[in-house]
Amino acid sequence: MELYSLLLLYFVLHTSAYALSDVTIDEALMAVKEADNVMADTSYLINRLNSVLQRLNDPSCSNDDECIDYTRMELESITSEAMMLKESTMKKNLNMLMINILLYAPIAATIAAFVTTLLYTNLKSYLRRKMMEMEVKEVEEE
């Protein structure tokens, strides 16, 4: 009877550890995908997640509480880092967009407008001068 209870307890702990890991893998994967969607560099997170998946697929890990705890902590850490990476990348992207729109775009436009106006006025005065230098000849009609 005692053996049966122990087996039952082991089974409950074993399956719950797996279920928890599965949920956390999904969460970590989702967090990494979301970070990817905002163009964050997730390569180091993917390397870490791959090594966690490798540990979880190792049969010896499923019987080792220390291994399960480590992978759980690692998955939680990856999830939170991916979320932070997503937030920071979104902020960085927004800042870059603001700098481009409010600083670089007006500077480039002002330089382009200045050059355009300069070219236009110079061309205009050149054509005017050319016109002034033209000799007016009277053509006799036959």
Place this chain on the structure above:
Amino acid sequence: MIAANNITTLIRSRIFLMSLVVLVTLSMGVAYVASVPREHERFLSLSTLGSNMMVGDYYPNNKKDIELLDNVRWYIQVYNNMGSAEYIAVRVKLLNSEQTAPDDNTHTPSPIEHVYEFKRLVAKGETVTIPFEWSVTSILSIDNSKVIKGISINGDIVEVDARAEDGKDFRIVFELWRYNIESKEFEFSWVDSSNEKRSVWNQIWFNVKS
């Protein structure tokens, strides 16, 4: 040199102000459009390469005949262009010529159970190369047929049961499965950027000689 007076006149001119307004609007628009991520073709690709990591040299001695304990080295390459990281599984199946292969039209996998599986998370735009070293470890001859009872894949011995007449036309099928977070399952097909169903698989034929 342009005199300061001339510059002031230039800046105050109507043509300068007009071109400035137009160019500022235009450059802001360009800056915004450039920051919006563009839609691209979404796909996953799977390729099987030979021992020299090229298309070819799939068999030892360049013959389709593989003998017991002949070491065969292939490489499986998966490229992810889905726009974000993908959790993939490459499922290896051992089939004979009569068993059903995956179907490209209905996007259904082969009904035969896989004998081995590689699971990897592939970053967006990344190509992963998985070494696939295998050999036939056990063959039974029954009447005119040869039955493969065991194969070694990357050092792991796997029990199989595949039979073929005269040991001809066995095939190793590689199926690419993609993990769907919503259904929490690996799926053989997925939807691409044009909303069409896609699936990817490869197969390599071989004969066995004991």
